[in-house]
Amino acid sequence: MTIASMAATFAGVSTAALAAESGMTNWQLGFQASVSDMMDDITWFNAFTLIIITVITLFVLALLIICIVKFSAKANPVPSRTSHNTMIEVAWTVIPILVLVVIAIPSFRLLYKQLDIPDYEMTVKAIGYQWYWGYEYNDEGMGDLYFDSYMLGDPLDPEADVVARQEVATERGVTINEVPRLLAVDNDLVVPVDTTVRLQVTAEDVIHAFAMPSMGLKIDAIPGRLNETWFRAREEGVYYGQCSELCGVNHAFMPIAIRVVSKEQFQTWVTAAQEDLDGANKQLMASINEQKKLAAGKLEDISVAAK
Template identity: 70%
Template sequence: MSWIAMAIAFAGVAPAALAAENGMSPWQLGLQRSVSDVMDYIIWFEQFTLAIIVVVVLFVLALLIYVMVRFNAKSNPVPSKTSHNTAIEIVWTIAPILILVVIAVPSFRLLNKQLEIPEYEMTIKATGYQWYWGYEYTDENMNGLSFDAIMVGNSLDLEEDRIARQEVADERGVSLNEVPRLLANDYDLVVPVDTVVRLQIAAADVIHAFAMPSMGVKIDAIPGRLNETWFKARETGVFYGQCSELCGKDHAFMPISMRVVTKEQFAQWSEAAQDDIDVANEQLWAAVASEKKAASAASDAISVAAK
């Protein structure tokens, strides 16, 4: 599969305005920027298979050119009557098998890396509905914290969509670009950085699929079945994905937004969210904004000092 095809199949999104630091950019064709070890391997595997594809295509092109030049009617007026060539048939049977084996070995390693869950520190259950996601923090210390995440904005009316997203941006103290069209939710899935998270996936109605490209996560949500995978984000920020299994008329409008924060911020948020998730989110947005402001001030100070 080419890198363009993988981008379409795995990411499935084309945002209008996104911060590149979150793994995506306008009119992006390639894969999202990796923030996990699993996604590092996916990107390597994509480049590895692309290299094999390029070699095969160039080889076939060279054969076609050779045949056109060597065996055209002018150069070869008396065509060969050879019906078959045993050596060539053995080569074109064995060579594809060897190529597939070379591709299969790292492919199986990738599948194992995605599905073999290491020792985890927390568990989150994500349930797909038509057409939104519900999240439940199942660990005992979270006291059954759960919420639904609904897409911000209007999928059809651009002006109503902009107004709705601007209201959310003002509420969070961020720019409009940080509330991307068709990707932002009213509630983010909040997780701590550098933490192994076991992700349990289910569906309440039809088949959905939970895809978070930057984390290297893509797994089906099937009614009556509980699938599991995992991720470990190594950077803070807000990362986006979508349902990646056709599930009805609003399939394109059930995004996933994941906010990765420091462990200290997550501890404060989780404790407050058990009483009032809206208040907890406001406190978290303020803490993140303060952290960004401090980082920006430090960067400006370094720039000034360098001058």
């Protein structure tokens, strides 16, 4: 266990929450860091298919090189008059079928897992609009909590965007890097850690898509239809996604932010949010910042002790 992990453990927060990580880095080539079992399975399946594709590509490349060298005009001044080869034709028909079956079995299993909702502990409804999201909490004990979630900043004016995001960062007591451009929103979707959440998704106007890469989420939001999926985040932190269905001129400015907090923090937030959402968000950020300070203090103590 690393010193950072030990500090996070002693402080009662995850490493992701301590570092304010969202699983993303600049110029990132791979997936966002996984925070759910579903995304673990998707990451494995991606690696599995990549291995198969690599083997096939190298095999075909080797065949091409062999054919170029062995059957060139210089090596074969008299061309072969072979018209067919039954075994080769059977092989190049059967082998691709077997490869597709090997890929299809885990693929179908993964698709089934995404849509087969297990016993869930809470339900959240996400409604897509042009161009923002609305969230509803309708479970018992949560009242009829509903709020809209808009992107922060001005995407068309870089200077105004920085100013707007810095104001929000100052208000929240965080750095501007924790209010990422084109991704941060005014009201995060708040859920408790280690909790199975049923997500119901629909749209008010055109087709949208709710996508959260770090949790393996992607489902269409269709007007007049209610789609369902689920997720269970195992680490605290704030994670970002975007609408993934072309929905109009501001499609690029329709981000999704899910803030995963402790169960105690969530209960405090959801109770306060029924009366005052802005106040509840400020209280939640204050609690998170206090956790970070405590974790940083524990980390410093451990570093001193390690020396």
